[in-house]
Amino acid sequence: MTKPWGVITHVILCGWFLWCLRFRLRAAIMLFAILGGAIIVGQGVKSWVKERVQEPRPFVVWLEKTHHIPVDEFYTLKRTERGHLVKEQLAGQQNIPVFLRQHWQKETGFAFPSGHTMFAASWALLAVGLLWPRRRTFTIAFLLVWATGVMGSRLLLGMHWPRDLVVATLISWLLVTLATWLAQRICGPLMPPREEAQEIAEREQES
Numbered sequence: 001m002t003k004p005w006g007v008i009t010h011v012i013l014c015g016w017f018l019w020c021l022r023f024r025l026r027a028a029i030m031l032f033a034i035l036g037g038a039i040i041v042g043q044g045v046k047s048w049v050k051e052r053v054q055e056p057r058p059f060v061v062w063l064e065k066t067h068h069i070p071v072d073e074f075y076t077l078k079r080t081e082r083g084h085l086v087k088e089q090l091a092g093q094q095n096i097p098v099f100l101r102q103h104w105q106k107e108t109g110f111a112f113p114s115g116h117t118m119f120a121a122s123w124a125l126l127a128v129g130l131l132w133p134r135r136r137t138f139t140i141a142f143l144l145v146w147a148t149g150v151m152g153s154r155l156l157l158g159m160h161w162p163r164d165l166v167v168a169t170l171i172s173w174l175l176v177t178l179a180t181w182l183a184q185r186i187c188g189p190l191m192p193p194r195e196e197a198q199e200i201a202e203r204e205q206e207s
Contacts, residue, residue, distance in 0.1 A: 006119060010039055013123055020136050027187040034186070035126065038179040042122050045171055046115045055112035059104050059158035063089060075110075082108035100157065107159055113168035114160045120147035121172040129180035 014035050018028050056071045063069045067089045074082060083105040090101045124147035127140045151169075154160045 031187045034179050038175050042118045042175050050110040053112045054110050057111040111160050112164045114164040117151050117165045117168040118172050120150040121169045125176040
C-alpha cells in the first residue's frame with residue numbers, strides 16, 4: 001500500500017474496529033496487535049513472493065511491445081532508473097493521462113501478488129470475521145465495496161494481472177482466518193454482551 005496513506009488508513013480502521021468491538025483495555029491492546037500483525041505479515045509475504053516470482057507488470061509488458069524495451073533489461077535497472085526510463089519513453093504519449101504516466105513512474109516493481117489487494121482484502125475480510133457477530137453490516141459492506149474498487153482499479157491502471165488479485169485475496173483469507181482465531185482466543189468472545197445483543201435484535205426487527 002502506498003505510503004503514507006496505507007499507514008493512515010490502517011490507524012483509522014484499527015481505531016474503528018476497536019470502537020465497534022469495545023473490548024476492555026488489555027483485550028483492545030491485544031486486538032490492536034493482532035490487526036497490525038495480520039497486515040504487516042501480509043505485506044511481508046507479498047514482498048517475499050514478489051522477489052522470487054518476479055512477474056512483470058502489465059504496463060511493463062506493454063512497454064516491451066510498443067517501445068521495444070525488453071522486460072528483463074527493464075528489471076535489471078534500479079527502481080529510480082526504471083522510473084526515469086518510463087518518464088522518458090512516455091513523454092510524447094498524449095493518449096495516456098498524465099496521472100497514469102506519473103503512477104507508472106512510481107510503481108515499477110513486480111506484479112505478483114498485489115500488495116494493494118492484500119491490504120484492502122485483509123481489512124474487508126477482517127470486518128467479516130470480527131464485526132459480523134456485532135452486525136456491523138454498514139462497515140462490512142463499505143469495506144467490501146472499497147476492497148472491490150481497489151482491486152478493479154489495479155487492473156484498470158495496468159498494474160496487475162487477474163491472478164495477482166486472486167492469489168493476494170487467498171493469502172489474505174488465510175491470514176485473516178488465523179487473526180480471527182487468535183482474537184477469539186486472546187481477546188475474548190466476539191459475540192456482543194446481552195444488552196448489545198438486545199439492541200441488535202431490536203434494530204433488525206425495526207428494519
